[in-house]
Amino acid sequence: MRLTSEEVDHIALLSRLDLSPAERERAATELSQILDHFEQLKQLDTADVPPTEHVLPVVNVLRADESRPGLPREGVLQNAPEHAGGMFQVPRVVEAE
Amino acid sequence: MSLSQLSAYQIAQQVQSKKASCREVVDDFLGRIEAVEERVKAFVTVTGDEARRRADMLDRRLASGEDIGALGGVPIAVKDALCTRGVKTTCSSKMLENFVPPYDAHVVERLAVDGAITVGKANMDEFAMGSSTENSAFFPTRNPWDLERVPGGSSGGSTAAVAALEAPLALGSDTGGSIRQPAAYCGCVGLKPTYGLVSRYGLIAFASSLDQIGPIANDVRDCALLLQSIAGHDRRDTTSINRSLPKYLDALTGNIRGLKVGVPQEFFAQGVQGYVSDAVHKAIDKMAELGAEVVEVSMPSTEYALATYYIIAPSEASSNLARYDGVQYGLRVHEMGDDIVQMYSKTRVKGFGHEVQHRIMIGTHALSSGFYDAYYLKAQKVRTLIRRDFEAAFQKCDVLATPTAPTVAFKLGENANDPFAMKLADVCTIPVNMAGLPAISLPCGFHEKMPIGLQLIGNLLDESTLLRAAHAYEQATDWHTQRAVL
Amino acid sequence: MSKYEIVIGMEVHAELLTQSKQFCACPNEAVAPPNTNVCPVCLGFPGSLPVLNAKSVDLSLRTVLAFDSKINTRCIFERKNYFYPDLPKAYQVSQRLLPLGEGGFIDIDVPNGDGTSTVKRVGLHDVHMEEDTGKSQHGESIGDPDSSLIDFNRSGIPLLEIVSLPDMRSVEEAEAYMTALRQLLLYLEVSDCKMELGRLRFEASLSLRPWGQEEYGTRVEVKNLNSMKAVRDSLRAEIERQTRILDSGGVVVQQTMLWDEASGTTQPMRSKEQAHDYRYFPEPDLVPLDIDSAWLERVRASMPELPRAKNQRFIEQLGLSSYEAGVLTSSREIAEYYEAALEGYTKSDGGAAKAISNWVCNELLGRVNAQNSSIAEAKVLPAQLRELVQLIDAGTISGKIAKEIFDEMFTSGRDAKSIVEERGLTQMSDTTELEAICEKVIAANPKAVEDYRGGKEKSFGALVGGVMKETKGRANPALVNELLKKALTQ
Numbered sequence A: 001m002r003l004t005s006e007e008v009d010h011i012a013l014l015s016r017l018d019l020s021p022a023e024r025e026r027a028a029t030e031l032s033q034i035l036d037h038f039e040q041l042k043q044l045d046t047a048d049v050p051p052t053e054h055v056l057p058v059v060n061v062l063r064a065d066e067s068r069p070g071l072p073r074e075g076v077l078q079n080a081p082e083h084a085g086g087m088f089q090v091p092r093v094v095e096a097e
Numbered sequence B: 001m002s003l004s005q006l007s008a009y010q011i012a013q014q015v016q017s018k019k020a021s022c023r024e025v026v027d028d029f030l031g032r033i034e035a036v037e038e039r040v041k042a043f044v045t046v047t048g049d050e051a052r053r054r055a056d057m058l059d060r061r062l063a064s065g066e067d068i069g070a071l072g073g074v075p076i077a078v079k080d081a082l083c084t085r086g087v088k089t090t091c092s093s094k095m096l097e098n099f100v101p102p103y104d105a106h107v108v109e110r111l112a113v114d115g116a117i118t119v120g121k122a123n124m125d126e127f128a129m130g131s132s133t134e135n136s137a138f139f140p141t142r143n144p145w146d147l148e149r150v151p152g153g154s155s156g157g158s159t160a161a162v163a164a165l166e167a168p169l170a171l172g173s174d175t176g177g178s179i180r181q182p183a184a185y186c187g188c189v190g191l192k193p194t195y196g197l198v199s200r201y202g203l204i205a206f207a208s209s210l211d212q213i214g215p216i217a218n219d220v221r222d223c224a225l226l227l228q229s230i231a232g233h234d235r236r237d238t239t240s241i242n243r244s245l246p247k248y249l250d251a252l253t254g255n256i257r258g259l260k261v262g263v264p265q266e267f268f269a270q271g272v273q274g275y276v277s278d279a280v281h282k283a284i285d286k287m288a289e290l291g292a293e294v295v296e297v298s299m300p301s302t303e304y305a306l307a308t309y310y311i312i313a314p315s316e317a318s319s320n321l322a323r324y325d326g327v328q329y330g331l332r333v334h335e336m337g338d339d340i341v342q343m344y345s346k347t348r349v350k351g352f353g354h355e356v357q358h359r360i361m362i363g364t365h366a367l368s369s370g371f372y373d374a375y376y377l378k379a380q381k382v383r384t385l386i387r388r389d390f391e392a393a394f395q396k397c398d399v400l401a402t403p404t405a406p407t408v409a410f411k412l413g414e415n416a417n418d419p420f421a422m423k424l425a426d427v428c429t430i431p432v433n434m435a436g437l438p439a440i441s442l443p444c445g446f447h448e449k450m451p452i453g454l455q456l457i458g459n460l461l462d463e464s465t466l467l468r469a470a471h472a473y474e475q476a477t478d479w480h481t482q483r484a485v486l
Numbered sequence C: 001m002s003k004y005e006i007v008i009g010m011e012v013h014a015e016l017l018t019q020s021k022q023f024c025a026c027p028n029e030a031v032a033p034p035n036t037n038v039c040p041v042c043l044g045f046p047g048s049l050p051v052l053n054a055k056s057v058d059l060s061l062r063t064v065l066a067f068d069s070k071i072n073t074r075c076i077f078e079r080k081n082y083f084y085p086d087l088p089k090a091y092q093v094s095q096r097l098l099p100l101g102e103g104g105f106i107d108i109d110v111p112n113g114d115g116t117s118t119v120k121r122v123g124l125h126d127v128h129m130e131e132d133t134g135k136s137q138h139g140e141s142i143g144d145p146d147s148s149l150i151d152f153n154r155s156g157i158p159l160l161e162i163v164s165l166p167d168m169r170s171v172e173e174a175e176a177y178m179t180a181l182r183q184l185l186l187y188l189e190v191s192d193c194k195m196e197l198g199r200l201r202f203e204a205s206l207s208l209r210p211w212g213q214e215e216y217g218t219r220v221e222v223k224n225l226n227s228m229k230a231v232r233d234s235l236r237a238e239i240e241r242q243t244r245i246l247d248s249g250g251v252v253v254q255q256t257m258l259w260d261e262a263s264g265t266t267q268p269m270r271s272k273e274q275a276h277d278y279r280y281f282p283e284p285d286l287v288p289l290d291i292d293s294a295w296l297e298r299v300r301a302s303m304p305e306l307p308r309a310k311n312q313r314f315i316e317q318l319g320l321s322s323y324e325a326g327v328l329t330s331s332r333e334i335a336e337y338y339e340a341a342l343e344g345y346t347k348s349d350g351g352a353a354k355a356i357s358n359w360v361c362n363e364l365l366g367r368v369n370a371q372n373s374s375i376a377e378a379k380v381l382p383a384q385l386r387e388l389v390q391l392i393d394a395g396t397i398s399g400k401i402a403k404e405i406f407d408e409m410f411t412s413g414r415d416a417k418s419i420v421e422e423r424g425l426t427q428m429s430d431t432t433e434l435e436a437i438c439e440k441v442i443a444a445n446p447k448a449v450e451d452y453r454g455g456k457e458k459s460f461g462a463l464v465g466g467v468m469k470e471t472k473g474r475a476n477p478a479l480v481n482e483l484l485k486k487a488l489t490q
């Protein structure tokens, strides 16, 4: 089944990918193909099968509550595309969360 | 004989017995890199100056009587998905083209402690997504056996470097076959350890529940040597296993009498070429000759592994790669008047290549509201079925023997327009990651002068048996002594 | 009465009192020069991995035990995916499917308006662990209003989110809920609850429905509430706004509103039209928690007596009034002070608890509150207060003198005894000595004596005052009464 252009737009927005119309078209085709391939899994009855979250039964891996100084500021900002006043700078944010 | 012809094990011995200095070793390998790199293109970054400095430092320590470690003086290629402090770590992506991590990956720290010398950061498929290293944002790496062919991927640069004798050892990472499949294509030995045996701290994540770092070498002993160095518990990775380690070199006894080798028929279907089946069956016969007992096992869920993988890995990747948004590091594309959402979306469309974008979108869709149960949750359940198949098989045998890849290395561009043929390259390796098991690929023959890979799969945390079986077979054949001519 | 029933639910975020962050060892200290308490983990650098803080699990467990929630002894973390510049990994590690606690309740005291209150039980939906985000500020500070600046010091600070059911029916109930919750978190030492620093944050959801209607009305979330007052004012404003809409036959739109302190109104949040789809899935980088009974018992043993139980005990066992018990249990510090002062102190008439309570509630807290300070900072230690009360009991000083002494103790932190000795304030109880002074006062005040004998009881007070003046207030008042009466009837 082919994804609708609305579905592709929604996926691209959620993915934060600014696709051109041609890229959207290509994505619709390729995503639809792979989704068709996933249909194969429907053949399997998994009603009573628990999902695998971890392959090893390890639990309760915790660290003691001890603090250490963080990175020096240069290490923090050396890769920043833009920074000012020790902070990362981005276009003004209007929407909240 | 040039030092670069030697194995890592031999180099370490030469250095320790002061028959060669670290500097001589490093100069020799840097010379080899100089000579062949233009054709092979294994490295994104060659760290020649640092390597020489480090070699001199190790030589001074050696001269003052210090033990410089089990890998003292051995050059190594490190996949560019592993963070190296102060050295560009790109994941072969434009997104991280200029990223310089302020810290070392756990395995890089371990290598330093054991005296290894990093000679460069190896090329890869962008963010480890691919099976040919053609998805590198910078350039494709070539197969040293045939420069018209791909080295496999995603750890193609690491493997090509070892096959081309640019380094005796390399580190790769394996999410669905990214160590084993290139090892098969390049005639190398590549091992994916049990999930959790090697800390992932500092490995740039692709699919967290599948990713595992492992060694690549020209023979099983070198592979065991490097595994010993990088395996072991690390507090910084909560999925890292906390238990004492065996001595892997001690496992290489050459004796596999009574070892039960399981042969799952399902791994010989799904596009596996006749010449591959033949070579693998001959290898199994060889193991029987050496005293192993061959048993048939059945793993009916295998055929679902590929679809399962292409849901789970992209889902995790869509989340892991969301951090590349141009805020704290990496590429930023911001045009006049763009708001933050436009900045994100332009940055990500320019920074990621097509395959990465494609997988992010698959994963985003598979996790999204209304589809989660049908895709992600379903895949995690099928994953349980695949694990159960392996559990049942290991009731009957000690190791499984299968092909590593269905074909030998294909030509560059050959599968570019057939993404699904490309994905089939991982059909025999993917089920292993689903179950978190260790597996090794080693050469078992040639087809049209290109190496064929035998995959041995071990039980959880039983790398010793796996290495013993691989080593015994290797020593009874001479595939591993053959080298690509460059 | 309004035509509509008010329905309020609360989401509360509390930053936990740990040394380090939730998943890394950076100091849990957001107030610092920007981006100084950060590392690869809380900056979301490639290749970094989270490791869970054991203390934060213990603190979270304490809280769910206090709420009597059902504890998911096997619980997992999940990733909540969304893009925002203060969220470094573009996902927040949180819990949804298997949160640490489900259900549970908080009992609140709802004022009846006549000084009394009624207990009401507010149900909880769930209590879950997560991590805080960084903080963004607008670029005006660097003269670039078109930009925002981000500081990640707060990123990764352990958070507990407490989600109530829509059980509150008035602004007063919402306030009582906040008070009770804050009191509990402080008692448990889970959070310092400093709202002004954002360490305790409230979000309300509010809907109205006609009385008698069963289904809820459209819910509006109200955010940006950084004080109890902001919660109260914003809820009132939002009730008014929704009432106006409904009264005029309109429809309330489901949305998030931001409280604007300056204008005293709620304003719709400016947000791009896009559905949120958080794409939760189990966090593969963290292994599950498997909390066994030994772990739970260890946490239970570390818990203090909770305020409601303490309150009840003060009333039933110590005989305090419900007002006194309320004051003394209003914070853990006050209750601990009171109990420490009471420790080992008994009175034959059984009035020890009451006597100490009077001093703590009236004299000590009166002075502390007047200074806008806290009982923890008071210079008078519990044992010193006890000693002062014991000096009164022993008749060494009078109650009046005791208050003067207490003033000095409160400012200097000195012991009562040394002040009494230094100033010679010991109570005079020597009958012979006092008899002489009484005679002297009677002789000097013939008018008062005459009035008293003529039936003017009030004049007796003047004579007592005279004796007190002579003795600089040190005379034992009961004895003075007795001696004066005896002298006057002779």
Ligand SMILES: [Zn+2]
Pocket (backbone or CB within 6 Å): A070, C021, C024, C025, C026, C037, C038, C039, C040, C041, C042, C043, C156
């Ligand atoms: Zn940190």
